[in-house]
Amino acid sequence: MTDTLRRFFDSDVWWSFTRSPITIISAIVALICILGAVFAPWIAPHNPFDLASLNLLDAFKPPAWTEEGERAYLLGTDDQGRDVLSAIMYGARVSLLVGLSATLFATTLGVTLGLLAGYLGGKLDALLMRICDVQLTFPSILVALLIDGVVRAALPREVHDQIALFVVIFAIGISEWPKFARTVRGSTMVERNKEYVQAARVIGVSPPRIMLSHVLPNVLGPVLVIATLNLGLAILSEATLSFLGVGVPATQPSLGTLIRIGNDFLFSGEWWITIFPGVTLIAMVLSVNLLGDWLRDALNPKLR
Amino acid sequence: MPAALDLEFSPLFAFIISRILQALPVMLTVALISFAMFAYVGDPVAIMLGQDFTEAQRQALVQDLGLDQPFWVQFGTFIGNAIQGEFGLSYRLSRPVSDLIAERAPATLELAFCAAAVALLIGVPMGVYTGLYRHSWLSRFFLTFSLIGVSLPVFLIGILLILVFAVWLGVLPSFGRGDTVKLGWWSTGFLTWTGIKALVLPSITLGLFQLTLIMRLVRAEMLEVLRTDYIKFARARGLPNRAVHFGHALKNTLVPVITIVGLQLGAIIAFAIVTETVFQWPGMGLLFIQSVNQADIPVMAAYLLLISALFVTINLIVDLLYYAVDPRLRLGRGQGAH
Amino acid sequence: MAAQNPLLEVRHLRVEFPTRRGTLVALDDVSFTISAGEVLGVVGESGAGKSMTGAAIIGLLEPPGRIAAGEILLDGRRIDNLRYEDMRRIRGKDIGAIFQDPLTTLNPLYTVGRQLAETMTTHLPITPAEARKRAIGWLDLVGIPAAAQRIDSYPHEFSGGMRQRVVIALALCAEPRLIVADEPTTALDVSIQAQIIALLKSLAREKGTAMMLVTHDMGVIAETADRVAVMYAGRIAEIGPVRNVVKQAIHPYTVGLMGSIPPLDRRVERLAQIDGAMPRLSAIPKGCAYNPRCPKAFARCTEDRPDLLPAGATQAACWLYAGEGKTNG
Numbered sequence: 001m002t003d004t005l006r007r008f009f010d011s012d013v014w015w016s017f018t019r020s021p022i023t024i025i026s027a028i029v030a031l032i033c034i035l036g037a038v039f040a041p042w043i044a045p046h047n048p049f050d051l052a053s054l055n056l057l058d059a060f061k062p063p064a065w066t067e068e069g070e071r072a073y074l075l076g077t078d079d080q081g082r083d084v085l086s087a088i089m090y091g092a093r094v095s096l097l098v099g100l101s102a103t104l105f106a107t108t109l110g111v112t113l114g115l116l117a118g119y120l121g122g123k124l125d126a127l128l129m130r131i132c133d134v135q136l137t138f139p140s141i142l143v144a145l146l147i148d149g150v151v152r153a154a155l156p157r158e159v160h161d162q163i164a165l166f167v168v169i170f171a172i173g174i175s176e177w178p179k180f181a182r183t184v185r186g187s188t189m190v191e192r193n194k195e196y197v198q199a200a201r202v203i204g205v206s207p208p209r210i211m212l213s214h215v216l217p218n219v220l221g222p223v224l225v226i227a228t229l230n231l232g233l234a235i236l237s238e239a240t241l242s243f244l245g246v247g248v249p250a251t252q253p254s255l256g257t258l259i260r261i262g263n264d265f266l267f268s269g270e271w272w273i274t275i276f277p278g279v280t281l282i283a284m285v286l287s288v289n290l291l292g293d294w295l296r297d298a299l300n301p302k303l304r
Numbered sequence: 305m306p307a308a309l310d311l312e313f314s315p316l317f318a319f320i321i322s323r324i325l326q327a328l329p330v331m332l333t334v335a336l337i338s339f340a341m342f343a344y345v346g347d348p349v350a351i352m353l354g355q356d357f358t359e360a361q362r363q364a365l366v367q368d369l370g371l372d373q374p375f376w377v378q379f380g381t382f383i384g385n386a387i388q389g390e391f392g393l394s395y396r397l398s399r400p401v402s403d404l405i406a407e408r409a410p411a412t413l414e415l416a417f418c419a420a421a422v423a424l425l426i427g428v429p430m431g432v433y434t435g436l437y438r439h440s441w442l443s444r445f446f447l448t449f450s451l452i453g454v455s456l457p458v459f460l461i462g463i464l465l466i467l468v469f470a471v472w473l474g475v476l477p478s479f480g481r482g483d484t485v486k487l488g489w490w491s492t493g494f495l496t497w498t499g500i501k502a503l504v505l506p507s508i509t510l511g512l513f514q515l516t517l518i519m520r521l522v523r524a525e526m527l528e529v530l531r532t533d534y535i536k537f538a539r540a541r542g543l544p545n546r547a548v549h550f551g552h553a554l555k556n557t558l559v560p561v562i563t564i565v566g567l568q569l570g571a572i573i574a575f576a577i578v579t580e581t582v583f584q585w586p587g588m589g590l591l592f593i594q595s596v597n598q599a600d601i602p603v604m605a606a607y608l609l610l611i612s613a614l615f616v617t618i619n620l621i622v623d624l625l626y627y628a629v630d631p632r633l634r635l636g637r638g639q640g641a642h
Numbered sequence: 643m644a645a646q647n648p649l650l651e652v653r654h655l656r657v658e659f660p661t662r663r664g665t666l667v668a669l670d671d672v673s674f675t676i677s678a679g680e681v682l683g684v685v686g687e688s689g690a691g692k693s694m695t696g697a698a699i700i701g702l703l704e705p706p707g708r709i710a711a712g713e714i715l716l717d718g719r720r721i722d723n724l725r726y727e728d729m730r731r732i733r734g735k736d737i738g739a740i741f742q743d744p745l746t747t748l749n750p751l752y753t754v755g756r757q758l759a760e761t762m763t764t765h766l767p768i769t770p771a772e773a774r775k776r777a778i779g780w781l782d783l784v785g786i787p788a789a790a791q792r793i794d795s796y797p798h799e800f801s802g803g804m805r806q807r808v809v810i811a812l813a814l815c816a817e818p819r820l821i822v823a824d825e826p827t828t829a830l831d832v833s834i835q836a837q838i839i840a841l842l843k844s845l846a847r848e849k850g851t852a853m854m855l856v857t858h859d860m861g862v863i864a865e866t867a868d869r870v871a872v873m874y875a876g877r878i879a880e881i882g883p884v885r886n887v888v889k890q891a892i893h894p895y896t897v898g899l900m901g902s903i904p905p906l907d908r909r910v911e912r913l914a915q916i917d918g919a920m921p922r923l924s925a926i927p928k929g930c931a932y933n934p935r936c937p938k939a940f941a942r943c944t945e946d947r948p949d950l951l952p953a954g955a956t957q958a959a960c961w962l963y964a965g966e967g968k969t970n971g
Contacts, residue, residue, distance in 0.1 A: 139574035153599035236457045243459045278460045286455035533746040541761045542734030631796040
C-alpha cells in the first residue's frame with residue numbers, strides 16, 4: 001500500500017499535477033462542489049424542502065451584500081422564500097448524483113460491449129459498431145430527450161414521477177455509451193493480437209479471464225479520461241433536460257431546474273435566483289473538464 | 305470526348321449510390337423506431353376519442369387508423385404516408401403534423417444556418433491560429449475561452465446574453481423572431497430589421513458551443529498534421545511558412561474537419577431545441593419539446609424522421625466533400641501501377 | 643586542413659534536450675567536415691545521434707531540442723544561428739534532405755508534379771511552365787517511366803520505391819550542393835534498396851553534389867561513401883576514409899561493429915558481438931562513453947573523455963591511441 005502510494009507520488013501523472021496551477025485550482029473547486037453537495041443536509045444553512053420553515057415574507061430577498069439583503073440568506077431567496085445557497089447545495093447533489101450514475105452506467109455498458117466486440121469480433125462486433133455509428137450521428141441530448149419523451153408517453157404520470165430520476169440516468173447513460181465502446185474496442189483489438197494475450201490463449205486461459213485480467217487493465221487509461229470528460233457532459237445533459245422541463249422531477253430540483261425556475265424572474269430584476277445556480281453549474285463542469293483535459297495530457301505525453 | 309466524361313463521372317456516381325444504399329438501413333431503423341413509438345406508446349385511440357365514446361365509435365376509429373392490420377402492413381402504410389409527408393394529426397393541437405412542421409421549419413433552419421455560420425467563420429480560423437502559434441498569448445487566451453465555452457450549457461449562454469443585452473442594455477430582443485416576410489410558404493426573418501436583430505442572440509447562443517468545439521478540433525488536427533513527415537519534408541524543401549501552413553497543413557486538416565463539421569451541424573439542429581426554448585423561438589425545436597412534454601407522439605415521430613433525413617443528407621454532403629478533397633478516394637483514376 | 647574551405651564544417655556541435663529530469667545531451671562535441679562532391683557516411687546504432695546531426699544541419703531540430711554550443715558552417719558561413727527565414731532559403735536550395743519513409747514524406751493531397759514545381763519556383767527564378775517542364779525532366783532522371791504522364795499522379799499511385807525516387811527528385815530539383823540523406827533505404831524492400839542507393843550515388847556524382855548519408859547499413863557505406871564517421875552515444879568514435887575504417891578499424895567500438903557483419907569471402911564459426919547495449923542519454927558513463935562495453939578499457943577510460951586523435955589513417959576517440967598515453971591529455 002505504502003509502496004503504491006510512493007509510486008503514485010513519484011509518477012509523471014502526479015508530477016504534472018503539481019506543475020499545473022489551473023489543475024490544482026480545478027481539483028479544489030471540484031472538491032468543494034462535491035463536499036458541499038454530499039454534506040448538504042448537514043451543512044446547508046436552511047432546509048429548502050422543509051415547507052414549514054418557508055415564509056413567503058422572505059421571498060425575493062437579494063444577496064446578503066446588497067442593501068436589502070439579509071445575513072441569513074447569503075445568496076438571497078427565491079419566489080417561495082427558499083434560501084438560494086441551500087437550494088444550490090441540494091441541487092448540486094441531484095446534479096452530481098445523476099451525472100455520476102449516468103457516467104458509471106455508460107462506462108460499464110460501453111466497456112463491456114467494447115471488450116466483447118473487440119475480443120470476439122465477427123457478427124457481434126459488426127452489429128455493435130453499426131449501432132454505435134447510427135447513434136453517434138444523433139447528438140446525445142436528442143437521444144436522451146427521445147427516451148425521456150417515450151417513457152413519459154408510455155407511463156402514467158404518477159409512475160413516471162416516481163422513477164423520473166432513473167429515467168434521466170438511463171437516458172443520459174444510454175446516449176453516451178458508444179464513445180466508450182469504440183475506444184475500448186479499438187484498444188482491445190490491438191491488445192488481443194499482442195503476444196502476451198496470444199500466449200495466455202495458448203496455455204488455455206479462458207476468454208473472460210483474459211479480457212478481465214489482461215485486456216481490461218490496458219484500456220483503463222483512456223476509459224478514465226473519457227469518463228472524466230463525460231462526467232462534465234452528463235452533468236450538462238441533465239441540466240439541459242431539467243431546464244427543458246423533462247429531466248428530474250420538480251420535487252428533487254437539480255441545478256438545471258433551479259435555473260429554469262429562476263429564468264422566469266430574470267426580467268423582473270431578480271437575477272440572483274438563476275445566476276447563482278448557473279455559476280455553480282459552470283464552476284462544477286469547468287473544473288471537471290479541466291481535470292479531464294489535464295488527465296488526458298498527463299496519460300498521453302505524446303500529445304503535449 | 306464523351307467517353308472520357310463517362311470515365312470521370314461513373315466512379316463518383318457509384319460512390320453516391322453506395323453511400324445512399326448505406327444510409328438506407330439507418331433511415332429504415334429510424335422509421336421503425338418512429339413507427340413503434342407511434343403505434344405502441346400510449347393509446348392513440350383513447351387520446352383521440354377523449355372522455356365519452358361508444359365501443360362502436362372505438363371500433364370505427366381503430367379500423368379507420370388501420371390499427372387492426374398486421375404490424376408490417378401498418379409499418380408499410382406508415383412509410384408510404386411519411387414519404388408523402390403525411391404524419392397524421394397532432395394529439396395536442398389536432399392539426400396535421402405536416403402543416404405544423406412546414407410552419408415551423410423556416411424559423412429553425414434560418415437559426416441553424418446563422419449559428420453554423422458563426423461557428424465556422426470564427427471557429428475554423430481560431431483553430432488554425434491556435435494550432436500554428438500554440439505558444440502565443442492570444443492562443444492561450446483562445447484556449448481558455450474555448451474551455452469555458454465547452455463547459456457552458458447552451459441554455460445558460462442564452463440566459464446570460466438575455467440578461468446583458470436584453471435586460472440590462474436593452475439593445476436586442478429577448479424572444480421571438482421579430483417581423484417576418486412571407487416568400488411563398490417560407491417565412492424569413494432576414495428581410496426585416498427586427499427580424500435580423502432577433503436572430504443575433506439566438507445565433508450566438510447556438511453557435512458559441514459549436515464554435516469552441518470546432519476551434520478545439522481544428523487545433524488538434526492542425527497539431528497532428530504539423531507533426532507529420534510530409535510537413536517536415538515541406539520545411540526541409542525550404543518552402544515558405546505560408547505555403548507549408550496554408551497549402552500543405554490546412555488542406556490535410558480539411559478531411560477530418562469536414563467530418564466534424566458535418567456532425568456539428570447535426571448537433572446544431574439538436575441544440576436548437578434548447579435555444580428555441582430559451583428565446584421562445586417559434587421553430588421545430590420548440591414544437592418538439594412541447595410535444596415531449598405533452599406526449600404528442602405523432603409530432604415526435606415526424607420530427608425524428610425529419611431530423612434523421614436531414615442528418616443522412618448532411619452525411620452524404622460530407623462524403624462528397626471528402627471525395628473532392630482527398631484524391632485517395634477517387635478510385636478508378638490513374639493506373640495505380642508501380 | 644587545405645587552404646580552401648570545406649563545403650560543410652561542423653565544429654564542436656552540442657545538442658541538448660531539456661527534460662523534467664535534467665538536460666539530455668543528444669550530441670556532444672561533434673566535429674567533421676564534408677568537401678564538395680564528397681560522400682560522408684554516418685553509421686551507428688539507433689539513438690547514437692546520426693539523424694540528430696542531420697536535423698541540426700538542416701536547422702530542423704525537433705523542439706525542445708536545441709543547439710547549445712558549437713557551429714555549423716556552409717562555405718565558411720555560419721548557418722546554425724540564422725533566423726528562420728534565412729535558413730529556410732538555404733533549405734532545399736543549398737542543402738537538400740531525403741527522409742527515411744517515402745510513404746509518409748510526400749503530401750498525399752498534391753500531385754508529385756505540383757510538389758516538384760513548388761519546390762523549384764520557391765528557390766529558382768523560373769516560371770511555373772518552366773518548372774513543370776523541369777519536373778518532368780527530373781522524374782525521368784530519377785527513373786520514373788512515362789514521366790510526362792505520371793507527373794499528374796498522386797503519391798498513393800506510386801509504389802514505395804518509386805516514391806523514394808520522387809523524394810530524391812524533390813531533394814535535388816533546386817540543385818543543392820549538399821544532400822542530407824537520413825536512412826534513405828531503411829523503409830524499402832531489400833530488393834529495391836540497392837537500386838535507390840545506386841541512383842543516389844550516380845546522381846550525386848553527375849551533379850557534383852556532396853552527401854551526408856546516414857545509415858546503419860555498413861554495406862551501403864562501404865559501397866557509397868568516401869569517408870565514414872562512426873557515432874556512439876552522441877559522439878563521433880572514429881572518422882576516416884571508408885577503406886581504412888572498414889578494413890583496419892582503430893576504435894574498439896568500430897572493431898566490434900565490423901566484427902558483427904558476416905564477411906562474404908570466408909566462413910566464420912561465429913560472428914563477434916558487442917556485449918551490453920548503448921547507454922541511454924540520461925546515463926552516459928564518465929570518461930569514454932564506450933568504456934563499460936570495451937574489452938580494452940583501462941583506468942583512464944573511466945576518468946577522462948578522449949578527443950578525436952589521429953590514429954593511423956583515421957581519427958579515433960580512444961585513449962589507446964593517445965600517443966604515449968599521457969602527452970595529449
